[in-house]
Amino acid sequence: MSITVLDTCSAMRRILLAPMADRAGLLRSMLEPNAGMYRYYPGEVDLVSVHLQTSGFPIDRDEERCLEALDTLEAAGAWERMRRALDDALAVLLEATPGLAVPDITVLFVLGDPADEHFMGPCQGVTGFGGISGNIAITLWPFPENVERLEATAVHELHHNLRWSPGGVVWDPMTVTVGEHIVGEGLADAFARQLYGDELGYARIGVPHLHDDAVFDKVLTGLDVTGMENFTAWVHGDAGAEHLGVTPVGLPMGAGYAAGNRLVDAYLAATGRTAAQALHADSAEIIATTLRRG
Structure with a gap:
């Protein structure tokens, strides 16, 4: 390798x-x-x-x-x-x-x-x-x-x-969900933060909405959406969707990154795992753990 x-x-x-x-x-x-x-x-x-x-x-x-x-x-x-x-x-x-x-x-x-x-x-x-x-x-x-x-x-x-x-983790284009994509972004950011700290580790596009509850709640409504052509709107927001000519859903740029970080951080806190250890963690488990914690 x-x-x-x-x-x-x-x-x-x-x-x-x-x-x-x-x-x-x-x-x-x-x-x-x-x-x-x-x-x-x-x-x-x-x-x-x-x-x-x-x-x-x-x-x-x-x-x-x-x-x-x-x-x-x-x-x-x-x-x-x-x-x-x-x-x-x-x-x-x-x-x-x-x-x-x-x-x-x-x-x-x-x-x-x-x-x-x-x-x-x-x-x-x-x-x-x-x-x-x-x-x-x-x-x-x-x-x-x-x-x-x-x-x-x-x-x-x-x-x-x-x-x-x-x-x-299997990425099946026929069945993969927005939730899997968003969790993947959150895990990747968490891994970068594990190695380089919060100041450098966050993807820049997600930072403005990390603590925006309205954005987080809106993203949660799209977690089960399938069809990869729909993902940009939920992950990158309206600016990304409009750039590609797909239907926007009313989210700011980087909304999925911000929500993914929140989902993953709650899961890592609940389990005591690092982002490296959670490399192959199931996205449904991560989401469920977070939502149970409220």
């Missing part, structure tokens, strides 16, 4: 400095090692198109701005920091869950698009995806708060990856 953080720093610099006609090909080559992330997509996937559609850095504009951002990340030691954080976090998870099955994991870390208003605004310049076993993707703009949280962001996605890997 190994965790490979791809050297996207030099690859992105090469892309941004290349003649425009060469950039798509170079970008495709950079993205190819993490193509396994799309193995469940129907049909053939154009990696360049997916990159551009999911707030990845542009290849036809903003070169200087992106090169400056890349310099910021390189100066901060971003790639080395993520490698160390992931290795350290894996050791904690292996100690907490003896016999844990760990796949080889490929981590793709790329700059975001500084002209993408949704990414730079509601998403606060960071998105991550770790739900496909063996693959993690993080897209980031180096706002100071995001650079501070590089390690926490990486281990959040690692927790997702190992929770939903073979031998862990």
Whole structure:
């Protein structure tokens, strides 16, 4: 088992400095090692198109701005920091869950698009995806708060990856609920907080509503919702839903993260477990434990 953080720093610099006609090909080559992330997509996937559609850095504009951002990340030691954080976090998870099955994991870390208003605004310049076993993707703009949280962001996605890997919790697209997704976000945040503390460990989008009882109560009404096309509205809120063209449900950005943290914290307090020990905890049990505590 190994965790490979791809050297996207030099690859992105090469892309941004290349003649425009060469950039798509170079970008495709950079993205190819993490193509396994799309193995469940129907049909053939154009990696360049997916990159551009999911707030990845542009290849036809903003070169200087992106090169400056890349310099910021390189100066901060971003790639080395993520490698160390992931290795350290894996050791904690292996100690907490003896016999844990760990796949080889490929981590793709790329700059975001500084002209993408949704990414730079509601998403606060960071998105991550770790739900496909063996693959993690993080897209980031180096706002100071995001650079501070590089390690926490990486281990959040690692927790997702190992929770939903073979031998862990089954994510069945036909039956999975909003509750499972929200609990997963809460557990991943709790794990990041276990390692890096509350100041750095919370996903930024959930922080404004951590103590909002009205938001929490509203999210609870959607826990049994199925159909993954509905999840964005409940997890990321109306801003995320409207960005994807799905029906909003009257929740602020990051509502599901805030509610997930509250559900998980109540469960961990009741059981005395750590987030690492609760890697494969059943979401229904977590929810039930919390609701019993009132």
